[in-house]
Amino acid sequence: MRMRFKPYARAELLAADFHIHDPFHLQGQWHQQFARPQQPLVLELGCGKGGFISQLAAAHPENNYLGIDITDKVLILAKRKIEAAYAAAGRPIDNVRIMSVDIERIRTILSPEDTVSRIYINFCNPWSKNASSNKHRLTHPRQLIQYRDFLADGGEVYFKTDDDDLFRDSLGYFPAAGYEITWQTYDLHQDEPAWNIRTEHEGMFTEMGIQIKALIARKLPGPDSVTWVEPKRRAAPEGPVPGSGD
Known part of the structure; x- marks a missing residue:
């Protein structure tokens, strides 16, 4: 379901101290955006309405958290959930930041100096309409x-999805990109680990009888661990195009 435009979202986000308004000038300086820059930095890519990161960050003041999503109309909901979670915990919002960025451009935001210890990816778009869209x-x-580029050697990616095809394909994606899958399940709730935080999507899919798939992958050191090679684009034909009249 397409989310409606929220004309108030940008102004409300700009007024929030924990919202990063211009992230493109902070590459290499992300640890310094927190009150305790020496703490481990954890990302949630596609933080959506904030149900996950708000609970996780409020419960773990020993880490710093950065939540990223693509649009303000979603991020405004995350902002409000973060405020509510920290109010309930009785503590200041000092270890979480959020921002609107296209994750496909993440290299323009984070660099090797922004060492990240863990990444969470929860219920991202499966892009399963056709094979050409899988690259997104x-x-x-x-x-x-x-x-x-920025995940520490040995750093982990925690991934959850309801989509069978995305999960199956991801089991091949991670090793090809230089990660070792250290744990996986086709039914997260059958023997639910203590670290799991159920998101809004997770509850919805579970009520529908859809099993939640999950894995943990560890980054292997060195470029030799990466075996995937991006396919070359087809070269444009030389000479006049047939029927062009040239």
Whole structure:
């Protein structure tokens, strides 16, 4: 379902101290955006309405958290959930930041100096209409290789999805991009781990009888661990195009 435009969203986000208004000038300086820059930095890519990151960050003051989504109309909901979670915990919002960015451009935001210890990807768009759209998946090798730039060696990616095809394909994506899958399940709730935080989407899919798939992958060191090679684009034909009249 397409979310309606929220004309108030930008102004409300700009008024929030924990919203990053211009992230493109902070590459290499992300740890310094937090009150305790020495703490581990954790990302949620596609934080959506904020149900996950708000609970996680409020419960773990020992880490710093950065939530990223593509539009303000979604991020405004995350902003409000974060405020509510921290109010309930009785603590200031000092270890979480949020921003609107196209994750396909993440290399323009984060650099190797912005060492990240863990990445969460929860219920991202499966892009399963046709094979050509698969490259936009947040677990596609094109993306996973970008994450290698700033994810620490041995750093982990936690991935959850309801989509069978996306999960099956991701089981191949991670090793090809230089990650070792250390844990996986086709039914997360059958023996639910203590670290799991159920998101709004997770509850909805579970009520529909859809099993939640999940995995944890660890980044392997060195470029030799990456075996995926981006397909070359077809070269444009030389000479006049038939029927062009040239």
